[in-house]
Amino acid sequence: MSNSDWPLWEVFIRSKQGLNHKHVGSLRAPDATLALENARDVYTRRSEGISIWVVESAHIHATDIDQADAFFEPSDTKIYRHPTFYEVPDGVKHM
Amino acid sequence: MTQAEHERHFNDKIAKEIKIEPNDWMPDEYRQTLIRQISQHAHSEVVGMLPEGNWITRAPNLRRKAVLLAKVQDEAGHGLYLYSATETLGADREQTIDDLHTGKAKYSSIFNYPALTWADIGAIGWLVDGAAIMNQVALCRTSYGPYARAMVKICKEESFHQRQGYESLMKLCNGTPQQKAMAQDALNRFWWPALMMFGPNDAESTHSEQSIAWKIKRFTNDELRQSFVDATVPQAEILGLTIPDENLKWNEERGHYDFSEINWDEFWQVVKGNGPCNKERLAARIKAKEEGLWVREAANAFAKKRAMKKSA
Numbered sequence: 001m002s003n004s005d006w007p008l009w010e011v012f013i014r015s016k017q018g019l020n021h022k023h024v025g026s027l028r029a030p031d032a033t034l035a036l037e038n039a040r041d042v043y044t045r046r047s048e049g050i051s052i053w054v055v056e057s058a059h060i061h062a063t064d065i066d067q068a069d070a071f072f073e074p075s076d077t078k079i080y081r082h083p084t085f086y087e088v089p090d091g092v093k094h095m
Numbered sequence: 096m097t098q099a100e101h102e103r104h105f106n107d108k109i110a111k112e113i114k115i116e117p118n119d120w121m122p123d124e125y126r127q128t129l130i131r132q133i134s135q136h137a138h139s140e141v142v143g144m145l146p147e148g149n150w151i152t153r154a155p156n157l158r159r160k161a162v163l164l165a166k167v168q169d170e171a172g173h174g175l176y177l178y179s180a181t182e183t184l185g186a187d188r189e190q191t192i193d194d195l196h197t198g199k200a201k202y203s204s205i206f207n208y209p210a211l212t213w214a215d216i217g218a219i220g221w222l223v224d225g226a227a228i229m230n231q232v233a234l235c236r237t238s239y240g241p242y243a244r245a246m247v248k249i250c251k252e253e254s255f256h257q258r259q260g261y262e263s264l265m266k267l268c269n270g271t272p273q274q275k276a277m278a279q280d281a282l283n284r285f286w287w288p289a290l291m292m293f294g295p296n297d298a299e300s301t302h303s304e305q306s307i308a309w310k311i312k313r314f315t316n317d318e319l320r321q322s323f324v325d326a327t328v329p330q331a332e333i334l335g336l337t338i339p340d341e342n343l344k345w346n347e348e349r350g351h352y353d354f355s356e357i358n359w360d361e362f363w364q365v366v367k368g369n370g371p372c373n374k375e376r377l378a379a380r381i382k383a384k385e386e387g388l389w390v391r392e393a394a395n396a397f398a399k400k401r402a403m404k405k406s407a
């Protein structure tokens with residue numbers, strides 16, 4: 001028996017109050033409790049976090065990298081969603 | 096996309112300094128090169144704990160003991176970040192570890208030298224971690240995303256490793272003549288193996304050229320070795336120690352230090368498994384895996400019990 005039977009967990013850390021949890025890496029552990037403890041020991045040895053999420057990698061669904069161009073095309077073609085698209089006279093303030 | 100289109104797209108990203116991520120298409124050889132390099136790197140972090148771990152119980156005081164313990168614990172973490180990076184490439188973690196244990200995979204040959212005295216622990220921090228940092232800072236810009244991110248985190252943690260070693264040697268150098276002699280002796284034994292850490296000369300390095308083209312490596316072995324020598328010589332002067340190389344001399348024209356040729360026979364002997372501690376190191380890793388089995392089994396049993404309680 002080896003620890004390759006253990007599921008892979010993705011680790012997300014909130015570095016301080018007011019910020020998002022951010023993906024920092026992964027590890028293997030037999031369950032969520034041990035995954036959290038291991039994540040504390042390897043990813044927050046220098047006070048890098050105040051909160052940890054662990055998610056089994058198998059539960060993450062991702063967009064298909066090969067379809068990325070088509071998938072994100074609707075937003076790439078709508079430059080009018082950005083403020084720089086609009087012309088405003090030089091003298092206008094607070095806009 | 097056709098194979099040729101994939102390849103063009105990949106090369107384009109490399110040229111534009113866009114990182115390659117786990118699910119992106121990549122040439123098979125790029126993947127294999129990364130798996131080999133990153134797993135070797137991971138093994139080095141893990142085997143690297145052995146010479147220093149051996150001194151934790153014998154550290155001269157509580158401060159040094161706490162520091163050494165923290166450093167060795169960091170190295171375990173570095174091993175984990177790197178094994179995780181190999182997994183993103185589809186490598187099986189247990190298989191990579193077994194490849195180390197059967198001798199199929201290599202690790203940095205520096206760890207096949209013994210740490211004989213307390214001064215060696217200072218020299219390892221200063222020179223071995225120093226050389227590793229030189230290499231790892233360059234790898235923060237490597238083209239594979241997960242490897243680059245692991246390196247950024249590792250580099251942040253490494254800087255204290257080198258400083259604590261240097262500080263410890265400083266103490267010895269300002270101590271009794273015997274203590275200073277011990278520091279000099281450690282430098283004498285670790286200087287050349289530290290220079291060997293950068294690998295063979297560029298002309299002899301089999302994977303170098305392709306790795307540079309793929310931006311896996313950003314500098315050649317000889318470039319990194321030269322930067323290390325240039326950075327370290329003035330540090331030795333401040334310690335009042337002499338680097339064991341009579342040809343070491345500042346070259347005004349090149350703007351670098353000249354130094355002697357490395358004893359490559361020794362290097363290849365150690366790589367081939369005939370260094371002073373190769374057998375001991377592998378035996379210790381195998382023993383750790385075997386004797387740790389009950390811990391992994393207990394963790395499984397405990398997880399099962401906890402799950403049962405939850406569902407009850």
Ligand SMILES: [Fe+2]
Nearest residue numbers: 140169170173
């Ligand atoms: Fe390290």
Ligand SMILES: [Fe+2]
Nearest residue numbers: 170224253256
């Ligand atoms: Fe280190």
